[in-house]
Amino acid sequence: MEYNIEKIRNIGISAHIDSGKTTLTERFLFYTDRIHAIHEVKGKDGVGATMDSMELEKERGITIASAATYCEWNDYQINLIDTPGHVDFTIEVERSLRVLDGAILILCAVGGVQSQSITVDRQMRRYKVPCIAFINKCDRNGANPDRVTQQLKEKLGHNAVVLQVPIGMEADFKGVVDLISMRAIYFDGENGEILRYEEIPADLIDKAESLREELIDEISLFSDELTDAILEESEITDTMLISAIRSGTLARKMTPVFLGSAYKNKAVQPLLDAVIKFLPSPKDIENEALDMSADEAPVMLSHNLDDPIVALAFKLEDGMYGQLTYIRVYQGTVSKGDTVKNIRTGKTIKIGRLVRMHSNQMEDISSIKAGFIGALFGVDCASGDTFISKHLDLSMTSMFVPEPVISLALLVDDNKSRINMSKALNRFTKEDPTFRTFVDEETNETIIQGMGELHLDVYVERMRREYEVKVETGKPGVAYRETITRRAEFNYIHKKQTGGAGQFGRVAGFMEPVTDEEFVFENKVTGGSIPTQFISSCEKGFLSCMKKGPFLEFPVSGIKIVINDGASHSVDSSEMAFQSAARGAFREGYNRAAPVIHEPIMKVVVETPTEFNGPVMGLLNQRRGMIVGSQEDGVMSTIEAQAPLAEMFGFSTVLRSSTQGKAQFTMEFFAYKQVPKSIAEEIQKK
């Protein structure tokens, strides 16, 4: 197909788990002739949906890795990214949103806007991704698209504008009325592939006309031509409406709302049309890179194919033939045989095989042009790396990477597993910046760290299945921290004169808590009581104590050290002596400075049917959760709380059993806060 940047769409499908995004993607691929049979997410045929390529995803019916796929619709080239909906995998979602130009926000016609939809929406907002909404599952019992549209306005603050009216609802859902063309559309054939256009059913004419009026009124803000046509009472054409909706959507000032049922093959094709009509092409989006040679000054990127290459590696996957690196090309053309530079490592790479992905199947291509998403083979890099032409010095903006809050010890017995585990961990840490690993020097255990229980669970499962690692896990550990709560003086002499050269150093000063910084060191020594050449040794000595606090051996943060006096010996003082003196001074001051433990507090949002409000609050309360508030919205209630991570292990199971599986929750890191005294004592005992 001929390259035309205006006919490219890089689209993400973002939604809450189980709202049907994988099913919708599957239908997209079917209608665009990329696949020839439809498989369900948890289908009876055992094949599983095409986009859920990871075995684990198929089994759990959830999407973990964001597989990218390509399809064509009405002469337009669409790159689809299937994104995970669970908050624990948000780095995946965020990475996808970084490279996407537009998104479809799927909402469930029954469940409506749920807590995870809110998280996903917040991420879209952060990356300013224009979106259209699709209210799925209109065939289900209890489907109420009007309520969902209202929630889209109230809960997510979108200017949601309805573009379709459902014909029938729940089991009677037959099709939709398109408010632009004012026609009814029905979906015939075995898989809804035959579109039948009819007159609007008589009982829906009034509703459709009044909603069309509302639509025109709403979108007239985005088009002078339309406003003029309204004022002059001249004909309002479909083109005018489409152009106004597109302007409003691209400016993120409105969200067009579509509806249907992907599972029942209804109203998927109009959504594909909407992707083309209302979501941006790469040309509509301004992308910036940072000029590393000019103090990271932003540089606007062109979309020219002949300009130097700027591309971002946004996802890595370990395939059968080695590492597969998904890239988005922002500027220039990446072709086979080209040489590009990885700005992070400075290494040059020769581009070998280039492919376009269709979930887990590949299609070889000769180049990836500006605006396109594709994949490279056999390139060693990490996720988030920027590839550029050799003479450039640009990096794409770095992505926000949160610190991990939970850790887990991995225990393996046999050597084969140990080797495979090492391979797997190496892969995972490259793929996912929020997943970290290290070996605990004391216990010699391999520790993995991540953003939540499920996050780590999935990696452990992947190790077992994909890498055949026989691994057991220890109890999850919380990343506690220590800090001090008051100012304390120190004055420590380090003196050693037994055997060999003597050691002498005295360090005096004070330490005090600071809120915004991890560690501050200030030298106020006057008169050379500590010779200048030993000041940096003192800093090193203090800094070395930060890794493991003297109180309970957790990392120390929020501390300011000021040294203002000391003493040295002409022969016995050395760098080592002052480092030891500083360590002694730290211990001395620290114990006087009322050290305390801080623990990660999570923001927990539970969405539950109102009748379970009480039990859910009880559960949170038992877990030292502080309930901030509850929001009642018809039959559902949302409870917001702040709870310590240490108490939240296994919460999903308890929540499910207490609410007949009807409640769900999201959890994300909120802040570090002081552990209550009684709990601190328990931690101390352990």
Add this chain to the structure above:
Amino acid sequence: MTKYESIDYNPLGVETDSIINKGSFAAVVARAGVGKTSFLVQVALSYMMNRKKVLHISLHDSVKKISLWYKEILKDLVDQNIVDLHGTPLDLLLPYRFIMTFKTDGFKLPNFVERFSDITEQEIFLPDVLIIDGLPLDETTQDLLKEIKAFAIQKSLPVWFSGHIHRDEDPGEDGTPSPFFHVADNFDAVIQLQPKEKKVYVEFIKGLANDSTIHVDPSSMLIKKA
């Protein structure tokens, strides 16, 4: 550190706690956009600083938005030296507040009582005062107010409301603004926020003697004296 000493903050010149008794109603009435919610938040904060637990019920805003009101107002109070927290971290005030939101048309006393029991029976939160923001105070809520009154008396809770008034409607016979005069009998204290020129005046229509020095600073929405 899980407790803090009481902090002296009584923006209305008298102890906020003494303005109405348990089981009584107070209302803050004003036209739209004058600052009823921020006024109520300051009333709530004065209770919280005196270690009284406030159940804040909103019928139009989300939990997030109300939390933000509290955060911003408290920050302004500290920044402008109106309140001295004596080093108390702001977080320690949070256990003294619980936010509940309902849709206006969905606010029915039985629903509220059920939610109230959810938090009180498990001793998750035992409020000392209720703030109800966004309930229309007019002829449509006369019966509901009577029900709330009975509940407040039964639970020994003072209740603060906000009420929307219209300047283009005739006031009641005694000059009480419309439509509030329809339900004014239920209230023991009524404060009207009156924007005049560049200030918003705080006028006690009922319950307390007027202190002409108390006003709301329209730039920060803070209640100030003189």
